[in-house]
Amino acid sequence: MDRLADDSQVKQNWRGTVVRSLLLLVGACLLLGLFTGEYAWALATGLAIYLGWTLNQLRRLHKWLKEHQPDEPPPDGYGLWGEVFDSIYHLQRRNEKARGRLQAVIDRVQESTAALNDAVIMLDSNGNLEWWNRAAETLLGLKTPQDSGQAITNLLRDPRFVEYFERGSYLEPLELPSPLNDRRHLQFHITHYGNREHLMLVRDVTRLFQLEQMRKDFVANVSHELRTPLTVISGYLETLLDNVEDVNPRWLRALQQMQQQGGRMQSLLNDLLLLAKLEATDYPSDNQPVAVDLLLLSIKSDAQALSGERMHRISLEADPHLRLKGSEAELRSAFSNLVFNAVKYTPAQGEIHIRWWGDEQGAHLAVRDSGLGIEDKHLPRLTERFYRVDSSRASNTGGTGLGLAIVKHVLLRHRARLQIVSSLGQGSTFTCHFPSSQVARRLN
Template sequence: MTINWFRAVLYRLALLLLLCTLFGLLIDQLAWTLAAGLALHTLWTLRQLLRFQNWLKNHPNELPPDARGVWHDIFDSIYQMQRRDARHRQRLQAVIDRIQSSTAALKDAVVMVDREGHLEWWNHAAERLLGLRAPADSGQTVTNLIRDPRFVSFFEQGAYRETLDIHSPIDANVWLQYAITRYGEGERLMVVRDVTRLHNLEQMRKDFVANVSHELRTPLTVVVGYLETLTDNVDEINPRWKRALLQMQQQGRRMQSLLNDLLLLARLETSDTAAETKPVAVERMLATIRQDAQALSGEQNHRITLEALSDRRLLGVEGELRSAFSNLVFNAVKYTPAGGDIHVRWWVDDNGAHMSVRDNGVGIAPQHISRLTERFYRVDSSRNSNTGGTGLGLAIVKHVLIRHDGELKIHSAVGQGSSFTCHFPLKRLV
């Protein structure tokens, strides 16, 4: 109540008391007159309160009842506040309607999930892609409706840096990509895209590479075999063909290595690792890889050291892990100058298991590091040609680590060497 209202109430009450006092003195009943006047004023105030309560409860959208004085100001102020709030709600509702209309028109499914994982709202595309039904599924837990174990694990992990590609829960021929973003006080916004076409194109690419690599393998084996036969009898051949045959044999072996890497990548992308896993003794595997790397070094006399700080076994596919670890060690041998140091380390801590390869070679410029695991990406193509690299080694390492829930971290600086570290989660340790 404002000061003006307070003064008006005091003025009316004082005027009432004055009139009652004068009338009471005239009839010689001052006390009874004052009591009657106050009672009438109280009854009038109660009547206004009842009218006020009835208006707010039963007729809030109608004009306020007629009143005088302070109550007229109260009714009018409340009515003006209601009108302002109504206009504000209309504007907010218009914004919400536009957002919902634009979201409903999207081809991608949009689902709003509260902090407990219950469905709050979704658009029409979510009904088409995920099979959600309104209003029956409202308030249901999202993991009860999308029960794929991969989605449940993805949804409950809490960190949504990557997306998840799995089959649609209502159509096994449709591939969906899930992306989740946190907002507000723990709520989550889930966007689901139909990536069936992209997945089919990617599968066609994989099948093409695998089939071509497989078909080229047989004729290339024949060619390399005949070249080896010819080079074994090089003394009986015209001397001017000797250099050509040796170069042909070298490039043939290079092509064989490339095909083998392509076939390995194709197998990593298409096979299931779950049925092949077993405990792998990493420290013994690294000891063997170190011996092979020392033999590869040959006259370059690299100092290759191994530091195995744990005998814990890693759950995985031994052949794939050997391929990944040997690629990292052999790369260090290829790209470290003669007499350089290469240190291989295996250890376990509270964050999981780790294998690192550190060298003091030429190093890698920062702009190349993020692309090193791409297929056929080469920092220096001429250097790779001299060393016989296929450009697929780190791509193989990346795919092997993905299949083993691992992650590859690369740290390098030009002239200061490089460090490649494989991180595995604790659940992979036996």
């Protein structure tokens, strides 16, 4: 309200000044005409002089606008033009104060971000460097000022970073070795802001990477070392059960349970070793076009055999012309895990539908069942190692808690992602989304 009142007062002052100036001009011209007896010429002469004076003031204003320095005040003036120049001067002072306040805020933000151990980098909508703090120079080797305006992909040329940046989807962070030191590992996280500009945060996660690597090595080594004694124990148990007539009947049930649990341990070790193998490399070495429709047909037959007397209704809908670049063995492991889980956790005579199709976004595999469903609170953790929604149910079905973790790693190695949609009493749908770069179409 105060600003509106001020604007109205300014307009009234300007209107009054203009009216007074014109009245004084007309009055002077009429007075001159009274003495000379030429009213028309006196009025024309007065208006011409006023017009010339006004044009001169416009020239002075134009010259000042064109040549003035940032802190140079506008020229002095009188009457209406004096008020114009004064208004420009006051506006100039207000802008300088506002600019000073904004600069103080910017300086404070830059000082605070400069003190961070994490790198903060601002990029424009095209990915060119605009600003970065000191940590970016330490972690990434950026140099001031010669790198300003450079494209970030010209300075960080790792193909994985280039692919991550150009993809434009930054839901998950990216971990890469530092371009300055391979033993230092960094985590990149990019966020869009403003007019499609980028804010990139880079953290040193070397310690976490080393701990994770120690965990992987420990699990892989222990799993490998346990295989030999477990194989020996399982072999002796199998020999004893093959000669069951020579075994004391009191030991028969114990031997059978030992053999059953030995089989579960063997499955667990196999899954752990497979996970260790998947984590060892970033991309499958046997990258060949895989006929997914034939692969799913084989998995469907195995699932029907696993269903047995429970007689699940398993249907398959697959595009025969759509192939997938990758490892057939790894894809079989991932897809069979999804289908076999649907068989295990779907009640007898339930429905399971497998669909493989493609669109402009890539290729997709969906496994839908009519099982018990999963509560929303469990969905974010389903792909964690050993996480079970119902541990007792998993024990009854022989699960190791590693199946979906294997699926997740296989999909990551094939540049894909897993989407899970489920609700209690309405079944579940597990969908694998593969990008177009992984898709190959059969020619015949």
